[in-house]
Amino acid sequence: MDRRSFLRAGSAGALAAVAGCLGGLETQSTRAPPLVEDRPDAVYYPTHLEGMEMVGMAESGDYAFGLMYSYPHRFWNINGSSGSMTPIGSDDDVHLMSAVWDPETGMILPDTGLTVEIYQGESLVSQEAIYPMLSQPMGFHYGANFGLDGDGDYRVVLSVGAMSTRRTGGFADRFGEPTTAEIPFTYSQSARDELMYRTLDNAGDPGAVEPMAMEMIPDSLAPSEDELPGTVRGAP
Template structure:
């Protein structure tokens, strides 16, 4: 496929919905931007209501030998944002729709038994069919208000057909516990037949939000189901253990707990979740460090890196072994790197601070 053209600026992409039909439009420079209305002029540096949503067409589902469920869906191609570091600061850059983009393809990856999403892998999508289409692309990890965490990109298809789509889920980079130990450690590929027609795509419903676009807040996640199976949106889970409190900064809610379950080893384990302020969706691809102090202000655990981790009960979280911790401490979380995940509209201006958050 082509490499993406992108536009400088800080902003993000889409969701899903219903109502109406809006024609595609083309800018003065000849670049098509699908059915999207103009962005809100003064977007807050926070989570906000997007301009619109578009319905999704469900494309198919398969399961890997390792028990991962993989689903495909698509909608109109649309703008989205990736995070880059420029001159010492992080910012979002808008990716435009290329002239040969036919769809925005979305892959959901989760453990079929527990419903835990995997925001710590690479995903390649290869499609064959239509008018000699034979494309392979590594798609981006993304956050959407309606879908939560998923993998996606604008994609080239040419001609109505049932496309053969191979989805390769790479080995996870996360630390794994319990029933996840020894799993997800090698690439696995599934094949899904994706029925596509331009006419069906053009009939996908579309809804705008003129009355609240740009306001602080977020749309509710949609219920997604395929082949009778509900697809998770990646909400954070209760940590259990001894709770250390919660805190919020830059529209991310942090929670922490100390656990002593055998699956975490002989020493206590510090688990931290990072979730969107609204709807509590997991926020991956961050750099976090944790410090624990006792009631006298003495440091029990020096600032220690919290590693991306997967657990059947806790789900995706950030964690570290913390010898000497009792669960009576005060936890402080340092954001060392803001989320590097790509964003749909409504998230692209948020999550760029690197605060220190004391939990209570």
């Protein structure tokens, strides 16, 4: 099954195969160090960190979209309790990432079946249904590696389907219709290669890097205890 068919298979499949966009867990550019040897069966510091560039934002229908890019990444596909690594392809130029959220509440939205089309002029360069992903610095988002036709101006068309997730309260009658947004994207390899890249001396140690400040995109973090309603009974 290809990515487009998989992500349209429904929320159960989507939740069972959240990909690990390890741009902070385990990322890879052309300079990526080897994987941590004897990786612990726990959360651990990555081999390196990479920066990202904000491309732009758009709103359409009930949805807001943000588009970012970084170096091509290796990442893990998680299916149930098993995982497999997706390496960088020889033609991959960027790791394109998108966040989708409710502009009224700032709630990051899962299970949108997000599809990306990249055009240069009127020519279609690439088209993918991209993975739901988790990373230590970014939290939940969507992402995949893409090849481009060199430096230049592109336009990225982001499309979501009707969400199949059960929605209640103020969300009950929303996010039921598909919509499309378009964001222009100017790419140059030299600009990509200027993104931050830093190796970590404590790779493999238990722990995690701090979440990055997403100034224009809502955080996909759980609220603090002080912000939760009701009474907090304990913390794991």
